[in-house]
Amino acid sequence: LRTERAQLNSLRWVSDQTRLQAQAEYYNEQVSADLELQQFPLAWVRLWDASLPQVDGRVDLSLIAQGDAQSPRLNLSATLQNLTYGDYTIDRVLFSEIFVEEGRIATEDALVRIGDYQARLSGELPFRWSPLEIPREEPIRLALSLREQPLSILELALPIDKERTRGTVNATLQIAGTLNEPRPQGSLRVVDGAVGFESFRTALEQIGLQVEFDGQQARVLQAVAHSSEGGTLNLTGSANFAGEKPTLDLRATLEGLTLNEPKLPVIGGSARGAVSGTVNLAGDFERPRLEGNLQVKQGFLFLPAEFETAEGGEPLPIDPTLNLRVDTAEEFLFRNPNLDARMVGNLEVSGSLRNLVMEGTFGIRGGAMRLPTARLRLEPDSLVRVSYPYTTLQGETLARIDLDVRASTSVVAVDFTGTPQRYRVEVDIRGALDDPERLQMTARSDPPGLSEQTILSLLGRGEVLSALARGADPADVFRQQIGEILGAQVLPGLLAPIETGIAQAFDLEQFSLDYTGLQPATLYLVKNLFDGVGIAYRRTLSGGSASYQVRLFYRLPFRNPLLQRLRVGFGFDERDNRFIFLEGTVLFR
Numbered sequence: 001l002r003t004e005r006a007q008l009n010s011l012r013w014v015s016d017q018t019r020l021q022a023q024a025e026y027y028n029e030q031v032s033a034d035l036e037l038q039q040f041p042l043a044w045v046r047l048w049d050a051s052l053p054q055v056d057g058r059v060d061l062s063l064i065a066q067g068d069a070q071s072p073r074l075n076l077s078a079t080l081q082n083l084t085y086g087d088y089t090i091d092r093v094l095f096s097e098i099f100v101e102e103g104r105i106a107t108e109d110a111l112v113r114i115g116d117y118q119a120r121l122s123g124e125l126p127f128r129w130s131p132l133e134i135p136r137e138e139p140i141r142l143a144l145s146l147r148e149q150p151l152s153i154l155e156l157a158l159p160i161d162k163e164r165t166r167g168t169v170n171a172t173l174q175i176a177g178t179l180n181e182p183r184p185q186g187s188l189r190v191v192d193g194a195v196g197f198e199s200f201r202t203a204l205e206q207i208g209l210q211v212e213f214d215g216q217q218a219r220v221l222q223a224v225a226h227s228s229e230g231g232t233l234n235l236t237g238s239a240n241f242a243g244e245k246p247t248l249d250l251r252a253t254l255e256g257l258t259l260n261e262p263k264l265p266v267i268g269g270s271a272r273g274a275v276s277g278t279v280n281l282a283g284d285f286e287r288p289r290l291e292g293n294l295q296v297k298q299g300f301l302f303l304p305a306e307f308e309t310a311e312g313g314e315p316l317p318i319d320p321t322l323n324l325r326v327d328t329a330e331e332f333l334f335r336n337p338n339l340d341a342r343m344v345g346n347l348e349v350s351g352s353l354r355n356l357v358m359e360g361t362f363g364i365r366g367g368a369m370r371l372p373t374a375r376l377r378l379e380p381d382s383l384v385r386v387s388y389p390y391t392t393l394q395g396e397t398l399a400r401i402d403l404d405v406r407a408s409t410s411v412v413a414v415d416f417t418g419t420p421q422r423y424r425v426e427v428d429i430r431g432a433l434d435d436p437e438r439l440q441m442t443a444r445s446d447p448p449g450l451s452e453q454t455i456l457s458l459l460g461r462g463e464v465l466s467a468l469a470r471g472a473d474p475a476d477v478f479r480q481q482i483g484e485i486l487g488a489q490v491l492p493g494l495l496a497p498i499e500t501g502i503a504q505a506f507d508l509e510q511f512s513l514d515y516t517g518l519q520p521a522t523l524y525l526v527k528n529l530f531d532g533v534g535i536a537y538r539r540t541l542s543g544g545s546a547s548y549q550v551r552l553f554y555r556l557p558f559r560n561p562l563l564q565r566l567r568v569g570f571g572f573d574e575r576d577n578r579f580i581f582l583e584g585t586v587l588f589r
Contacts, residue, residue: 003026004027004028005025005026005027005028006025006026006027007024007025007026008022008023008024008025009023010022010023011023017038017039017058018037018038018039018040018041019036019037019038019039020035020036020037020038020040021035021036022034022035022036024065026069029068029069029070030066030067030068030069031065031066031067031068031069031072032065032066033063033064033065033066033072034063034064034065035061035062035063035064035065036061036062036063037059037060037061037062037063038060039058039059039060040058040059040060040061041056041057041058042055042056042057042058042059042080042083043055043056053085054085055083055084055085056082056083056084056085057080057081057082057083057084058080058081058082059078059079059080059081060078060079060081061076061077061078062076062077062078063075063076064076067101070129070130071101071102071129071130073099073100073101074098074099074100074101075097075098075099075100076095076097076098076100077095077096077097077098078093078094078095078098079092079093079094079095080092080093089114090112090113090114091113091114091115092111092112092113093110093111093112093113093121094110094111094113095107095110096109096110096111100127101127102127102128102129103126103127103128104124104125104126104127105124105125105126105127105134106123106124106125107121107122107123107124108122109121109122110122112144114156115156116150116152117146117149117150117153117156118149119144119145119146119149120143120144120145120147121142121143121144122142122143123140123141123142123143123175124140124141124142125140125142125179126138126139126140134179135179136178136179136180137178137179137180138178139176139177139178140175140176140177140178140179140182141175141176142174142175143172143173143174143175144172144173144174145171145172145173146169146170146171146172147170148168148170149168149169149170150165150166150167150168150169151165151166151167151168151169151190151193151194151195151207152165152166153169154195158197159197159198159199160195160196160197160198161196161197161198161203163196164194164195164196164203165193165194165195165196166193166194167190167191167192167193167194167207168190168191168193169188169189169190169193170188170189171186171187171188171189172186172187173185173186173213174186182215183215184213184215185212185213185214185215186212186213187210187211187212187213188209188210188211188213189209189210189211190207190208190209190210191208192206192207192208193207193208193209194206194207194228195207199263199265200261200265201260201261201262201263202227202228202229202258202259202260202261203227203228204225204226204227204228204233205225205226205227205228206224206225206226207224207225208222208223208224208225209222209223209224210222210223211223215241216240216241216242217238217239217240217241217242218238218239218241219238220235220236220237220238220250223235223236227257227258227259229258229259229260229272230256230257230258230274231254231255231256231257231258231274231275232254232255232256232257233252233253233254233255233257234252234253234255235250235251235252235253236250236251236253237249237250237251237281238250239285245284245285245286246284246285247282247283247284247285247288248281248282248283248284248285248288249281249282250280250281250282251278251279251280251281252278252279252280252281252292253277253278254275254276254277254278254279254294255276256274256275256276256297257274257275257276258272258273258274258275258299259271259272259273259275259299260272269301269302269303270300270301270302271299271300271301271302272299272300273296273297273298273299273300273301273332274296274297274298274299275294275295275296276294276295276297277292277293277294277295278292278293279291279292279294279324280292281320285318286318286319287318287319287320287321288318288320288321289320289321289323290320290321290322290323290324291322291323291324292324292325293324293325293327294324294325294326294327295326295327295328295329296326296327296328296329296332297329297331297332298329298331298332299331299332299333300332300333300334300335301332301333301334301335302335303334303335303386303399303401319352319353319354320352320353321350321351321352322349322350322351322352322353322356322357323349323350324348324349324350325346325347325348325349326346326347326349326360327345327346328343328344328345328346328347328362329344332344333367334362334384339367339368339369340367340368340369341362341364341366341367341368341378341382341384342364342365342366342367343362343363343364343365343367343384344362344363344365345360345361345362345363345384346360346361346362347359347360347386348360356388356389357388357389358386358387358388358399359386359387360385360386360387361383361384361385361386362383362384362385362386363381363382363383364378364379364380364381364382364383364384364405365380366378366380369405369407369429375409376407376408376409376427377407377408377409378405378406378407379405379406379407379408379426381406382403382404382405382406382407383403383404383405384401384402384403384404384405385401385402385404386399386400386401386402387399387400387402388400400432401432402431402432403429403430403431403432403439404429404430405428405429405430406426406427406428406429407426407427407429408424408425408426408427409424409425409427409459410422410423410424410425411423411425411450411455411458411459413450413454413458421447421449423445423446423447423449423450424445424446425443425444425445425446425450425455425458425459426443426444426445426446427441427442427443427455427459428440428441428442428443429441441456443455443456443459506527507527508525508526508527509526509527509528509534510524510525510526511524511525511526522538522539522540523537523538523539523540524536524537524538525537532554532555532557533552533553533554534552534553534554534555535550535551535552535553536550536551536553537549537550537551546574547573547574548573548574549571549572549573549574550571550572550573551569551570551571551581552569552570552571553567553568553569553581554567554568554569555567556568566582566583567581567582567583568580568581568582569581
């Protein structure tokens with residue numbers, strides 16, 4: 001028996017948010033059907049075939065079928081929402097029209113949206129009704145394009161700072177061939193872009209990028225960028241996709257590329273420098289080798305005594321192994337909280353970005369070491385050795401700084417006749433700054449007459465003199481003082497980058513921390529509120545009795561630059577003293 005006519009007047013099904021409505025008619029081996037499906041969970045598809053990949057999300061589908069019952073023509077529109085596969089999520093895929101008929105499945109201008117970004121998709125796949133399949137040996141045609149999308153789309157793959165990232169990107173990807181042997185090709189272009197990265201102050205600007213992809217290899221035709229602090233970066237090379245895993249073969253050339261980082265990620269501290277040289281990135285994409293030689297002709301590096309623990313965040317997509325050599329010229333300054341040294345030497349960087357290893361030796365060409373009551377001039381041919389990581393017996397991970405230094409200064413002391421006499425003293429310092437027991441110090445005077453004990457006492461401060469009065473060994477006390485001072489965190493070598501960063505972060509007109517070592521530390525800040533009205537705040541951060549002063553001021557609206565410095569206002573302090581003032585100031589930036 002053969003059924004000549006069948007009719008489904010109405011079918012409705014509701015399950016939670018999912019709704020199905022359909023009607024259909026079969027007559028003389030022809031079919032006509034209309035189906036509406038809303039909020040259908042894609043995970044349910046695996047109930048039909050458990051071998052299908054685990055895909056989550058929901059779909060809205062509209063379908064009209066007509067023609068031969070064995071091979072009807074389908075006209076569909078569909079919207080997929082929150083499509084999730086593994087760790088990847090696509091917010092929405094909108095197919096305005098999909099054609100399905102014997103021989104092909106085709107769509108034009110489908111919209112793919114992820115967050116604030118969108119791409120266009122079109123293409124055609126082979127299709128057979130009997131047996132139901134998509135042949136893998138027949139030609140395919142697929143095209144994906146990004147048109148004038150913001151460069152901040154990089155946030156989908158990289159930890160960028162969206163506020164400092166601008167520009168547009170255009171890209172195309174076309175796939176021909178067959179499903180078994182696809183032949184992709186495409187291009188990528190960025191013009192006048194800028195990218196800022198999280199945890200880094202220095203950004204890349206004036207980015208020009210042009211890349212072509214032929215299915216086997218992505219070639220960099222043009223890649224140039226300028227640092228926001230000065231200097232250029234040029235990139236050449238390619239990425240190869242012919243093997244099982246993609247590989248990189250890239251070469252970067254730096255010409256005076258200036259980095260200015262008030263707070264270095266991972267290790268803490270701060271740095272500034274103009275870098276030149278070449279760096280190669282080659283090997284497996286997820287674990288490439290980063291090798292090269294760089295020269296830093298000017299700038300500084302500040303390393304804290306103890307490195308900070310890196311905060312958790314978005315991991316970098318790659319973690320290269322490192323083999324870098326960084327050479328410094330005479331204009332380069334190495335800074336510790338109480339050490340400023342002009343150095344020439346090299347730093348070997350190995351390990352990886354996640355597990356950094358550094359070893360360096362630097363010859364001192366000049367500089368100074370600040371002690372409690374004296375400033376020592378560093379003599380040429382002194383040495384500083386830096387190593388990281390170093391783990392102490394207490395389990396702390398820090399940067400070990402070993403000194404082999406000769407320094408000199410002058411002191412005034414009473415000679416054997418009771419007459420004040422100026423002496424030139426030399427101090428040899430050898431050992432690790434973090435370990436007072438290993439820090440060996442010897443001292444001598446010119447003219448002779450001062451004992452080593454006397455010299456070390458003169459270079460100390462009040463705590464040293466008190467310890468001496470209690471009968472403590474002056475050499476041990478002085479070693480301990482050196483370790484504490486060079487490991488301190490609130491001293492002039494560290495204040496400058498912190499002050500700048502805080503002022504920029506909170507939009508302050510002025511922010512400063514004053515610390516002399518002899519007086520309590522003082523905080524001072526100035527904030528412009530609106531139209532010449534502002535507030536100034538000063539407070540001591542230590543000492544027996546904290547004091548503060550608040551001033552609300554108004555800048556007088558004179559055109560004369562000198563008179564513009566005048567401010568009038570009202571203020572009060574911790575003693576409840578109230579006052580009116582007229583003052584003139586000069587702000588140094």
